[in-house]
Amino acid sequence: MTSADVAWKLFREGPGRHDEATELATGIVGDAGATPDDVARAGTLLFAAGRFVDAERARVVALAGGAAPALLAYLDTACCLRAGDGRAARRALRGHLAAATNPLHSDMPWLAAQVGAPLLALDASRRAGLSYVLVARYVAEAAFRRAPTRSCSAAICSR
Numbered sequence: 001m002t003s004a005d006v007a008w009k010l011f012r013e014g015p016g017r018h019d020e021a022t023e024l025a026t027g028i029v030g031d032a033g034a035t036p037d038d039v040a041r042a043g044t045l046l047f048a049a050g051r052f053v054d055a056e057r058a059r060v061v062a063l064a065g066g067a068a069p070a071l072l073a074y075l076d077t078a079c080c081l082r083a084g085d086g087r088a089a090r091r092a093l094r095g096h097l098a099a100a101t102n103p104l105h106s107d108m109p110w111l112a113a114q115v116g117a118p119l120l121a122l123d124a125s126r127r128a129g130l131s132y133v134l135v136a137r138y139v140a141e142a143a144f145r146r147a148p149t150r151s152c153s154a155a156i157c158s159r
Contacts, residue, residue, distance in 0.1 A: 003028055004041035011045055022049045029058040036065030043075045052082055069099035073108060077115060090117045097124055104128040109138040116146035 003024065011021035025042035028034045034042075043058025059079045062072060073096035080089035093115055097108060104127040112121035121142040125135040 002038050002041075003034070004038040004045070007042060007045055011049065018049060022046060022051055022054075025049075025058075026051075026054055029054060029061060036062050036067035037071055039065060040067040040071035040075050044071070044078070047075065047078050047082075052079075055079060055082075069096040070105060070108070072096045073100065073111065077111060081115065086116060089115045090120065093117065094120055097127075102127050106130060109134070113138040113141040113145065116142055118142040118146060 007021045007024040007028065010017040010024065022045070025045045028038055028042035029046070039058050040062035043055045043062060046052075046058060047055035055075065056079050059072075059075050062075060073093055076092040076096060077089045080086075080092050093112060094117070097104065097112075097120065100108075104124055106128050109121050109125040109128055109130060112124045118139050121138040122135065125138050130138075
């Protein structure tokens with residue numbers, strides 16, 4: 001069990017342990033001897049805890065260190081979305097998933113759906129070996145998120 005795994009275990013124990021988990025994750029990011037994969041895991045925890053500046057720092061360290069593409073898919077995409085750049089998030093996710101080995105984790109199609117990338121959701125769903133029902137669900141969700149948020153009623157009322 002790595003130190004990042006311990007931090008995640010503490011984080012999952014509940015709100016009473018979140019401070020300890022984030023302190024450990026921050027220490028991992030600042031440790032020069034930490035592996036890039038541990039830094040990416042710690043950065044994802046920091047992002048989940050709402051410590052976005054620390055998560056961004058972890059993203060930079062993990063990218064420079066060459067962390068596993070599957071781990072970077074979570075952290076890099078989330079940081080790009082937090083910055084408000086959906087295109088950069090889709091581009092980052094596409095690059096990381098292209099470099100990831102098969103089979104993909106079943107969370108990857110969900111992540112592609114969250115960033116509004118229908119074709120990427122389709123490809124990730126197939127590579128993860130999901131059922132046709134889940135493939136259709138993730139592709140539809142991605143297409144829905146990609147659609148303009150302006151409704152017909154808003155367009156009529158604005159005239």
